[in-house]
Amino acid sequence: MAAQEQYAELARQLSAVSAVKRDLARVLPVDCPPGSAAVLTVLDKHGEMRMSRLAELLAIDMSVTSRHVAHVEGRGWIDRDPDPGDRRSRILRLTPAGKRRLDELAERYTQALAHCLSGWSDDELGLLNTLLARLHTDFGVCRGSTPRFKDLAEPPPLPA
Amino acid sequence: MAAQEQYAELARQLSAVSAVKRDLARVLPVDCPPGSAAVLTVLDKHGEMRMSRLAELLAIDMSVTSRHVAHVEGRGWIDRDPDPGDRRSRILRLTPAGKRRLDELAERYTQALAHCLSGWSDDELGLLNTLLARLHTDFGVCRGSTPRFKDLAEPPPLPA
DNA sequence: TATTGTTATACTCTATAACTATA
DNA sequence: TATAGTTATAGAGTATAACAATA
Numbered sequence A, B: 001m002a003a004q005e006q007y008a009e010l011a012r013q014l015s016a017v018s019a020v021k022r023d024l025a026r027v028l029p030v031d032c033p034p035g036s037a038a039v040l041t042v043l044d045k046h047g048e049m050r051m052s053r054l055a056e057l058l059a060i061d062m063s064v065t066s067r068h069v070a071h072v073e074g075r076g077w078i079d080r081d082p083d084p085g086d087r088r089s090r091i092l093r094l095t096p097a098g099k100r101r102l103d104e105l106a107e108r109y110t111q112a113l114a115h116c117l118s119g120w121s122d123d124e125l126g127l128l129n130t131l132l133a134r135l136h137t138d139f140g141v142c143r144g145s146t147p148r149f150k151d152l153a154e155p156p157p158l159p160a
Numbered sequence C: 001t002a003t004t005g006t007t008a009t010a011c012t013c014t015a016t017a018a019c020t021a022t023a
Numbered sequence D: 001t002a003t004a005g006t007t008a009t010a011g012a013g014t015a016t017a018a019c020a021a022t023a
Helices: A003-025 A034-046 A051-058 A062-074 A096-116 A122-144 B003-025 B034-046 B051-058 B062-074 B096-116 B122-144
Strands: A078-082 A090-094 B078-082 B090-094
Touching (some): A003 A096, A003 B003, A003 B034, A003 B122, A034 A051, A034 A078, A034 A090, A034 A096, A034 B003, A051 A090, A090 A096, A096 B003, A096 B122, A122 B096, A122 B122, B003 B096, B034 B062, B034 B090
Antiparallel strands (some): A078 A090, B078 B090
């Protein structure tokens, strides 16, 4: 189990990713905070869906999702049509204006990434994407599974 | 430039990393939020230093760093000794209690990661760590360099 | 005058809990 | 009664700006 140190290092690296994300967030226009951008991105990639599924894909609580959605709807970037099959739900769908907004965001992100990561090859970027996708998947599976993180949150106090 | 799509995908993946980080943060004890853990981690890895350097390593504003530092000092996890060479500064140093606390955090992180990433080989973890370190470095360089992100923040409005 | 830190204020994101409407 | 979603409240993280002390 030489992986012990790798785990500790991964924890540090994940912490450091925050800085990169903050840098990237700075390219967003003021009326489109990261939470809004995330909503648009998911709706574009996965197509129309209900609140509950969006919250699941974003891996955030539905109450939070609800506010993000209200914001982007207020900007006219998505529609919330009643679900004919279940009147408690509404179907979220990207509007043409939302799609245009998203394309513009992607343009900004790409520009910033291309500037900072000019030394990366296409294969290297692909590899990082693959590993991050797997990381996300494995944590997602883990999130739903038996040993809840909560169980680890407060172990018995140390003898000290 | 087939990397265009890779950049867009990386932006999505980085966004998704937040979910993993939130999961991981849940294993922290309530008296040690992620910001405090980050301070302890950096001081352990790089040794004693001043506020300004800590803020630089964390890539967050010094005002924010100051609050995190005040918190961990309040818990007795670090010392803030006056800098004999410059009385405006203070030297931050991990205390034995802080080191113990950090070891315990690492234990929790490792346990959570080992549980979720049991399918990863040591080499795969190492590869992800290497790529993330490089990502962080390249963004760090970029952060200090000429074309400030601010310049990209508000381009001329679209014809719309 | 310039620099190191600290504090005050404000904004974004998140979770928990209480609540409404529908199944 | 259970579920989909909304809203109220609270907590953590961050940045900007104003301020203190020292160089």
